[in-house]
Amino acid sequence: MSFLTIRDVSKSFGGLQALRNVSFEVEPSEVVGLMGANGAGKTTLFSLIAGHARPSAGSILFKGRAISGLRPDQICRLGIARTFQIVRPFANMSVLDNVIVGALYGVRQERSRAQAAARAMAILTDLGLAERADDLASSLTLSGQKRLEIARALATAPELLMLDEVMAGLTATEVAEMLAAIQRIKDRMPLTILVVEHVMQALMQLSERVIVLHHGEMIAHGTPREVAIDPRVITAYLGQPP
Amino acid sequence: MSALLSGQLLFAALVVGSVYVIIALGLNLVFGTMRLLDAAHGDVVMLGAYTSFWLFTLVGMPPLLSMLIAGGLCAGLGVAVYKGLFRRLLADTRLPRRLEGNSLLVFFGISIILQNFAALCFDTTPRAYLYLDGVIRVGNLAMTENRIAELATAVILCVIIFLFLRFHIYGLAIKALIQNRQAAAVVGVNIERIQLLSFAIGFGLAGIAGSLISMTEQITPFMGFPFTIAAFVTVILGGLGNLIRGMAAGMFLGFVEIYGVALTSSSLDSVLIYGVFIVVLYLQSQDFLGGRQKS
Amino acid sequence: MTPPIPTRAALIFVGVIAVAALLPKLGNEYLVAVALSFAMWVALAQSWTVLCGMTGYGSFGHAAFYGIGAYVQALAWGVVSPWLSVPLAGIASCLFALVVGYPALKVRGPYFVMLTFGLAEFMKYSIIGVEARLGQFSRLIIGAPSPNELFLVMLGLAAAATLITFVVAGSRFGYGLRAIREDEQAAETVGIPVARYKLIAFGLSTFIPGMVGAVMAMRLSYFEPSQAFDPLISFNIVLMAMIGGSDDARGPLLGALFFVGLSELLWARAPQVYMIVLGALLIIFVLFAPQGLAKLLFGKTRPRAS
Numbered sequence: 001m002s003f004l005t006i007r008d009v010s011k012s013f014g015g016l017q018a019l020r021n022v023s024f025e026v027e028p029s030e031v032v033g034l035m036g037a038n039g040a041g042k043t044t045l046f047s048l049i050a051g052h053a054r055p056s057a058g059s060i061l062f063k064g065r066a067i068s069g070l071r072p073d074q075i076c077r078l079g080i081a082r083t084f085q086i087v088r089p090f091a092n093m094s095v096l097d098n099v100i101v102g103a104l105y106g107v108r109q110e111r112s113r114a115q116a117a118a119r120a121m122a123i124l125t126d127l128g129l130a131e132r133a134d135d136l137a138s139s140l141t142l143s144g145q146k147r148l149e150i151a152r153a154l155a156t157a158p159e160l161l162m163l164d165e166v167m168a169g170l171t172a173t174e175v176a177e178m179l180a181a182i183q184r185i186k187d188r189m190p191l192t193i194l195v196v197e198h199v200m201q202a203l204m205q206l207s208e209r210v211i212v213l214h215h216g217e218m219i220a221h222g223t224p225r226e227v228a229i230d231p232r233v234i235t236a237y238l239g240q241p242p
Numbered sequence: 243m244s245a246l247l248s249g250q251l252l253f254a255a256l257v258v259g260s261v262y263v264i265i266a267l268g269l270n271l272v273f274g275t276m277r278l279l280d281a282a283h284g285d286v287v288m289l290g291a292y293t294s295f296w297l298f299t300l301v302g303m304p305p306l307l308s309m310l311i312a313g314g315l316c317a318g319l320g321v322a323v324y325k326g327l328f329r330r331l332l333a334d335t336r337l338p339r340r341l342e343g344n345s346l347l348v349f350f351g352i353s354i355i356l357q358n359f360a361a362l363c364f365d366t367t368p369r370a371y372l373y374l375d376g377v378i379r380v381g382n383l384a385m386t387e388n389r390i391a392e393l394a395t396a397v398i399l400c401v402i403i404f405l406f407l408r409f410h411i412y413g414l415a416i417k418a419l420i421q422n423r424q425a426a427a428v429v430g431v432n433i434e435r436i437q438l439l440s441f442a443i444g445f446g447l448a449g450i451a452g453s454l455i456s457m458t459e460q461i462t463p464f465m466g467f468p469f470t471i472a473a474f475v476t477v478i479l480g481g482l483g484n485l486i487r488g489m490a491a492g493m494f495l496g497f498v499e500i501y502g503v504a505l506t507s508s509s510l511d512s513v514l515i516y517g518v519f520i521v522v523l524y525l526q527s528q529d530f531l532g533g534r535q536k537s
Numbered sequence: 538m539t540p541p542i543p544t545r546a547a548l549i550f551v552g553v554i555a556v557a558a559l560l561p562k563l564g565n566e567y568l569v570a571v572a573l574s575f576a577m578w579v580a581l582a583q584s585w586t587v588l589c590g591m592t593g594y595g596s597f598g599h600a601a602f603y604g605i606g607a608y609v610q611a612l613a614w615g616v617v618s619p620w621l622s623v624p625l626a627g628i629a630s631c632l633f634a635l636v637v638g639y640p641a642l643k644v645r646g647p648y649f650v651m652l653t654f655g656l657a658e659f660m661k662y663s664i665i666g667v668e669a670r671l672g673q674f675s676r677l678i679i680g681a682p683s684p685n686e687l688f689l690v691m692l693g694l695a696a697a698a699t700l701i702t703f704v705v706a707g708s709r710f711g712y713g714l715r716a717i718r719e720d721e722q723a724a725e726t727v728g729i730p731v732a733r734y735k736l737i738a739f740g741l742s743t744f745i746p747g748m749v750g751a752v753m754a755m756r757l758s759y760f761e762p763s764q765a766f767d768p769l770i771s772f773n774i775v776l777m778a779m780i781g782g783s784d785d786a787r788g789p790l791l792g793a794l795f796f797v798g799l800s801e802l803l804w805a806r807a808p809q810v811y812m813i814v815l816g817a818l819l820i821i822f823v824l825f826a827p828q829g830l831a832k833l834l835f836g837k838t839r840p841r842a843s
Binding site for chain 1: 723
């Protein structure tokens with residue numbers, strides 16, 4: 001029984017078919033990348049897994065349990081956390097409070113603020129935000145806010161972390177910093193990661209396996225190397241057969 | 243008997259509905275172009291009503307003439323409110339959704355000020371005057387001349403506004419602003435000026451509606467509120483910024499009110515209006531009226 | 538998770554209440570009346586803050602819950618003792634809130650504000666209609682407890698409301714509510730049961746206002762729907778929250794103090810000027826100090842980890 005199973009999942013919004021018969025599996029501790037042009041359905045898939053919407057068809061299983069139809073907060077407590085493509089921090093709360101919320105309401109459901117705060121500080125240190133702990137979340141740079149979202153997601157003690165375009169809008173240096181931070185996180189705790197990325201280099205570096213979506217359908221999957229030379233992928237991206 | 247009733251009621255519904263349409267049109271301009279929740283709109287109507295009342299009582303000016311003055315004064319008020327208060331709010335806000343909430347509160351404050359200012363100046367005795375109170379009979383239908391004038395003026399006003407929005411460059415700019423603010427700016431619409439114009443026209447229409455209403459209704463400083471509610475119901479039912487649907491919605495509300503009261507009793511008038519109000523607001527959030535709210 | 542109680546504040550709190558409880562002994566009726574009024578607004582504003590300040594769902598219709606409480610009391614007078622009818626009024630209010638809140642809380646932002654306002658007016662006119670059908674235009678309460686006794690009850694309600702707000706603001710629940718205010722969808726993603734929390738906050742914020750309504754019905758010795766459901770009550774609560782601040786228990790205290798002071802100065806002498814001032818204050822605070830006096834005076838101080 002694999003960790004996360006996406007089985008024949010389709011999703012349409014009115015007349016628009018965002019996903020069509022997508023199936024794949026993710027094993028524990030894997031890092032799987034999700035690739036595809038804009039509109040390919042990547043964020044839709046995340047929304048379905050996280051519980052913001054229900055699939056029109058197919059099923060999603062997490063640790064053997066069907067999760068489509070559960071509310072987002074229930075899915076979080078089962079161990080799935082996500083970041084958002086456009087950052088959504090709790091703007092008027094402090095950086096530390098942002099992460100504390102995650103600790104209080106995530107899987108562990110901490111009851112003691114002191115303990116939650118301690119864990120939050122540890123996570124913030126890992127992500128290089130410890131000095132900004134008491135600042136307002138809205139005062140961080142984009143890179144900082146993205147790391148804050150990851151910290152908040154980590155505070156919920158997830159087993160599956162979904163990163164939605166965390167590199168978007170970052171400079172080359174910031175991308176490198178982000179990659180290093182994610183590596184640190186991976187080393188520290190057993191985490192399965194599902195990454196959506198446009199920044200190809202980062203995606204290839206992070207992922208052990210890559211799945212390619214195109215117009216809502218899965219057109220290729222394999223190791224980064226295999227996918228990079230797959231003719232269908234090249235056609236989809238460059239528009240002409242090799 | 244029922245034939246008479248339905249003809250009479252039909253006429254009443256048309257009159258009430260047409261006034262709602264004008265008021266809602268004004269609200270839609272402010273709401274649609276700037277997403278500002280004008281909770282003081284009904285009170286501007288009240289000011290228009292008082293203007294016509296005093297001009298009639300003191301100098302004998304007929305309301306069909308003084309409505310132009312009422313419209314002008316209220317338009318001026320709109321300009322003052324825009325320049326004094328909302329320019330800052332529109333430019334300043336970090337989060338657009340806070341703008342809607344803040345605007346509601348600010349307009350509510352304005353509403354309180356207008357009501358009590360009127361009460362201070364004119365005291366709270368209800369006022370009324372008689373004008374064009376002859377009755378025209380068509381078959382079984384009895385129509386007072388002032389109501390006919392009300393209906394006719396409202397219709398003419400609607401046509402003028404419609405043509406303006408369709409053919410005049412500023413009208414088109416307003417429609418553009420309602421549809422897509424950023425795109426409008428990109429194609430060179432002077433946002434600042436169009437916003438000012440929307441405020442002026444919006445408030446002006448409310449003032450004119452007040453003049454029309456003053457011919458047939460009693461005037462008190464606190465009369466504005468039900469009109470504000472009716473205007474919001476109309477705008478939400480018709481869809482934000484959708485002017486044609488807004489006209490239909492205004493008429494619909496007029497019909498609901500007149501026929502609803504006739505079927506039940508006049509004391510249920512307010513219950514009906516507020517009942518429709520809360521149902522409409524709820525439905526709107528649930529996507530029924532094409533307005534799925536983003537969080 | 539209960540917040541750490543700063544000892545100094547706790548002592549001041551208990552001290553103020555103890556002193557206030559002795560007020561009736563002074564024999565000054567006017568003073569007791571003002572103090573009762575102040576206690577009432579504190580109770581209302583603190584309760585409002587639990588829902589509205591903290592989640593951002595600003596209710597503009599809290600008069601409805603006050604009115605329901607008053608109505609229950611008016612109906613129950615002579616049938617059951619006030620010791621029973623006052624809590625009953627609170628429960629009735631709360632139940633109404635839970636029933637209505639379930640659909641109402643799906644409406645966001647300023648539309649929720651308008652919805653609650655409409656709901657309160659709807660209740661008002663409905664009850665006016667019902668009472669008219671029953672042939673009653675107002676109901677008398679004869680032989681109500683004395684103002685001094687009622688003052689002590691109201692003081693208790695104010696203290697309770699303040700405590701509730703204080704506990705909620707510093708608790709785990711409070712964190713959840715604030716996260717909902719910041720970003721509802723993101724809050725759900727980190728495990729907060731948003732719909733449930735909103736409903737709980739809503740119910741919590743209406744329980745005491747129901748009891749306040751019941752006490753005031755006895756204080757006024759009568760119940761009249763357009764008075765009990767007066768939208769001005771809702772407006773005043775919102776104004777106090779805007780002026781004082783509504784993020785924790787200090788704001789409503791400041792707001793109520795300011796409001797009662799202003800009201801004593803102006804209301805009797807020049808009611809219209811008073812209202813104009815209130816309207817202007819609302820505008821000024823929304824534009825220039827949206828987080829209220831609490832933020833201006835105290836800045837941001839919430840308990841810290843270390």
